[in-house]
Amino acid sequence: MTPMIISVASGKGGTGKTTVATSLAWVLGSTAQLLDCDVEEPNCHVLMKPVLQESQPVAVPVPVVDANKCSLCGKCGEICRFSSIVVIGNQVLTFPEMCHGCGGCTLLCPENAITEGGRELGVIETGFAGPVEFVHGRLRVGEAMSPPLIRAVKHRINRHKIAILDAPPGASCPVIQTITGSDFIVMVTEPTPFGLHDLKIAVGAIEDLGIPLGVILNRSDIGDGEVHGFCSQKGIPLLAEIPHERRIAEGYARGNLLVDSTPQYVDTFLELFVTIRDLINGNRPHLEETKS
Amino acid sequence: MKELVIISGKGGTGKTSLTACFAFLAPNKVLADCDVDAADLHILVHPEIHHEEDFRGAAKAAIDREKCSQCQKCRETCRFGAINAELVVNPLSCEGCGVCVHVCSEQAVSLEEGLNGHWCISDTRFGPMVHASLFPGAENSGKLVALVRNQARDLARKKEIPLVLVDGAPGVGCPVISSLTGADRVLIVTEPTLSGLHDMERAMQLVRGFRIPAWVVINKCDINPEVADRIEQVALRNESKVIGRIPYDPEVIQSMVQRRCAVENGDSSASRAIRGIWERLAPDLLS
């Protein structure tokens, strides 16, 4: 078993990323690690029901000023691009919620008057769902910045396993943070105008990363044929199609994995994995040669 | 003038479809599509753009190869892993903090403001709309969202239009927070699934922090009536209430495929439910 990193993304929300990511991880069993990177609204745990063993708070380093050492020179405020530290009146004020944790003020204070405290970003929880290793991040509600927490979740990637990353919806920086460094990206979409439009945006964002991708069409029989057309035209492999079934929707509503609601999909997901593995290897032919 | 912001927590619950329906039903309104990462409202309202501007967001570091001495200090001090061993800046990781600019002894690094997207004011078949798109991978959707909302509110004030309808983004992070600050009313669209319930609770928590009156709509409500009831309880516990339930209806997708909203297309069960919801919302929104 070759370790690899597979991200599951979408563009449009609600197309079935979590449905796919969790069932894929489940069929791979002990060889898999599932990392929920949708830290704003993590849902993998709802379907996987992991036994969580560890919970770790994650913080962004924010400046703490020693007023005794501070000369009020104002250099910190000049350096800071985010207005999170400023000399005003005869005080230094810090605005921790604005801070990106770049460390600039701390590094460049001529009096070494600044140390680092923390702003709570959220928490990372780890454990196991049956044999599947499980990691998720949960952003503190009210915290604006998700990328630093996503980075912290990705630090937990187990390099000896098949890591499956459930990405957030959209195509902006939290998604890019999640999928960067992956060996393959599965885009889950639905055959509707919104699904197609957002898929195009997401593919546009990902194309330049040079990571192979494929599409899964969920609720494949509900809309029109334009997503098919787009994939053909762009040469993007269509990895699987999952028709809409009331049974699947109701099972999902109750918190069931797709492969539990409809066990005939176990084979679909095993085949999906083989297809992904082959597509990854197809992009790295030198690996095949080393093996022989 | 009142501003109604429609959010969801979980993606895919039907924010945009519902916003389009309200746009059809409300007599006089300005639309604002604040899901700037993946804007879809235009698909149903067919805008004609008459004003377009660039959006410049964060600055990114750039290294002048001729001045660079390859000392690697910039790479070592960058906390975001944005500078690689070849001393190339990855704009997707760069947060524009400028530390590299300061630590470079050759003054080889500068911060350059880039083009991050566009925003537009358009006329649509349902009235004026402000919308935007962020270039893929870009950040600062919060700033672009604020810009879209400010433009929409300015337009409403200038034209004496009493309502701004905002289609929000999924999640509870930066673009959603930027959609909520100073809003008059919030509508949370959810679905009766355990995931929907979980995400709705977080969205509700965010809204409560802003102390804005909020209602909830349960879409595809017949998938699980038991979870729908639990959602009602959560709403009540949070000084909110479920203002309506919309049954799962394939007509909604069929309308979308035709680039129309559900209430335009005859008298389906979803259409009737949505009209009912609008009738309950309108007196407060338009007073």
Next chain:
Amino acid sequence: MKIAVTSMGTEIHSQVDPRFGRARYIVILDENGTVLEAVDNSRNSNALKGAGIQAAKVVADRKVEVLVTGHCGPNAFRALQAAGVKVVVEQSGTVKDVLDRLNRNGVAFADQPNAEAHW
């Protein structure tokens, strides 16, 4: 006494700009109505975030005693308080109108911000 008023223009008869952080201009005047400086705040308007904090620094650095504006968010308010600047909110009309109101003691000093934090 130095007074700062957020303004759409540079003169005593300019309209008050209700925003603080992203005000077009910050007019610095004395209690007699002499305009000492009209600070162009447009660069701050385009700031990512923290426009209120930067505007507060502009005001504090000039040793202003009273700031008059429409709305002031929590970060700006905290910064102004730290600098000992008194804040008057909810004002409109021209710069001259608010100066007259201030001189008549027809205003109250705010004890808290009257706007949400925002981009």
